[in-house]
Amino acid sequence: QVQLVESGGGSVQAGGSLRLSCVASGYSISSKRMGWFRQAPGKEREGVAAIDSRAGAHYADAVQGRLTISNDDAKNTLSLLMDSLKPGDTAIYYCAADHGVLGWWLLLNPRSYKYWGQGTQVTVSS
Numbered sequence: 106q107v108q109l110v111e112s113g114g115g116s117v118q119a120g121g122s123l124r125l126s127c128v129a130s131g132y133s134i135s136s137k138r139m140g141w142f143r144q145a146p147g148k149e150r151e152g153v154a155a156i157d158s159r160a161g162a163h164y165a166d167a168v169q170g171r172l173t174i175s176n177d178d179a180k181n182t183l184s185l186l187m188d189s190l191k192p193g194d195t196a197i198y199y200c201a202a203d204h205g206v207l208g209w210w211l212l213l214n215p216r217s218y219k220y221w222g223q224g225t226q227v228t229v230s231s
Contacts, residue, residue, distance in 0.1 A: 107132040107220045109200045114225030117190055121229070125185040127200030127222055133181065137204055141174060141185045142215055143196035143227075150199070152213025154185060160209035168194075190229045197224040 109132075113125040125141065140155030154174035156162045162174050173186040183200060201218035211217045 107202065109202060109220055109222035111198065111200050111222045111225040114198060114227045116228040116230065119191055119229055119231050121190050122186070122188045123190065123227060125187070125198055125200075125225060125227075127183040127185075129181045129183070129202060132202055132220065133178075137202060138206055138212060138217070139176065139183045139200065139202045140212060140218060141172075141183075142199045142201055143194075144199070144224075145196040148196075150215050152215060153198075155212035156183075157206045157212065159206040160212060163209050163212045165213055187227070190227075192229050192231045194227060195229050196227060198227050199224045 108130045109127050111127050117123055138157035140152055142150050142152050144150040153165045153168050154172050156174050156176060171189045176183050200222040203219045207217055
């Protein structure tokens with residue numbers, strides 16, 4: 106059974122940084138696709154960063170240059186380093202995973218993922 110557990114969320118001031126982690130069990134992150142998504146109150150879930158073995162890392166335009174996704178195969182952990190945070194980044198952040206690789210244009214689509222974590226809250230104050 107695949108389980109994804111996020112951690113690292115919290116409250117920071119604008120301009121600050123956070124590092125989110127997602128530990129996967131029952132699933133090997135190597136040669137697969139994984140991503141980070143977020144959902145703010147009243148808004149749809151959106152992809153912010155994703156990675157797979159063929160397309161590499163892909164980012165949403167709104168976070169390009171501020172967020173960095175990485176994976177540690179040995180620890181079966183996906184990370185998201187978030188710098189220069191803005192109040193607009195406030196949301197619940199979810200880790201997602203699925204098997205196989207897709208075209209890069211599908212990596213940030215929530216429908217491309219079967220497995221989801223429970224989410225971790227990120228709050229950025231001005």
